Amino acid sequence: MQMLFRSWFLVWVVLCWAGPVSAAVTWSDKTLDLAVEPGAMELVGAFAFTNEGESAVTVTSIRSSCGCTAAALEKKVYGPGESGQITATFTLGDRVGKQVKKIVVRTDDPATPVTTLTLRADIPRWAELSPRLVMWRADEALDAKTVEVVFHDAEPVVLTAAGTDAEGVTLAVEELEAGRRYAVTVSPEAAGVGAEGLRALVRIEVAGTDREVAAAVAKQRAEMLRFLVRVAGRPSAATEAEREAGGSAQVDAGL
């Protein structure tokens, strides 16, 4: 019964208000799919519109769903028959993958007081390091772990070296697919992991990217080629020796 009443209200409201008014502002496209060039820092899309009504329309506000998307309009009032466009600039930042950004436009046009515009883009990754954090818990054996490095550049990218800012970690690089995929094996050295644990930042060096890119892009790529190694602190060798001498029951229990 409640649903019946609600449906009746909806029909009534639509009949009363939707009928007499006609759209004044029409948009050529409310959704734009933008292509992303390699190394692009921002995307720009234009949403064109026309006032097809018989009176002037004022754009009262433009609001985007993300601080990363700025929307600009030449002026606020558009006379009958006049066209304009909203220019949306999407700053990519460090975003990757599928992106959907909304822009809400409000006008005094009674037919379409609120219009939602959509910018869509799929931002490719230049490189992927997986995972960016290699961690050993306190109760975990110091077995080697691997970080996979994949390059998605159009040209081959050669991983030339992997270096770290701390001692106590051994790195080994293996080529899995020339110019595309590499494996960096990380082995913490027991002697380097004291009660405080170990922390090391690993940087990957590459060659083969002859194409010039903007300084900002180069910086962004260099930052991308890092991962962190963390080994939780564990008892010193002396303590372990004492524990071994104390009895085998604890060892059997995995403590």
Added chain:
Amino acid sequence: MAWQVAGLLLVGALPAVATAWWHPRSPYGGSAAGDTSEASALADGEVRLATALGWGESVLWVDARPSAEYTQQRIPGAVWLSVDDWEAGLFDVLERVPTEGWVVVYCGSQRCEASREVAERLRDEAGLERVVVLHGGWDAWKAGPR
């Protein structure tokens, strides 16, 4: 004349009643989907404030709001990380991830997407398994646990 007055009252009353019924924040009901309160349903990968507080010291709070809001006010101990400037904040998070605890990401409210984006990237890129989003975000923190 009386019929005209009654008709006008009816015209005004109908949308008012309809708004009261259908508006997402209607005090008389409204859809659960639009409810931004702490009491609304948890989505996948979300945690309530009371639960996260129960984890105590083993939680790393990650603030995914714009940096200006983070600088102004934040959950004590929270680290800033945004998809706008991912690399700038990522290693602050990775340095502090508890070996046995949880990472709880929040943004401004239940409606914002930033915390979900950050949580997803922490899982995918950093390989972190224990990452959740704070249901209700900063709004829930301000309101306090219920």
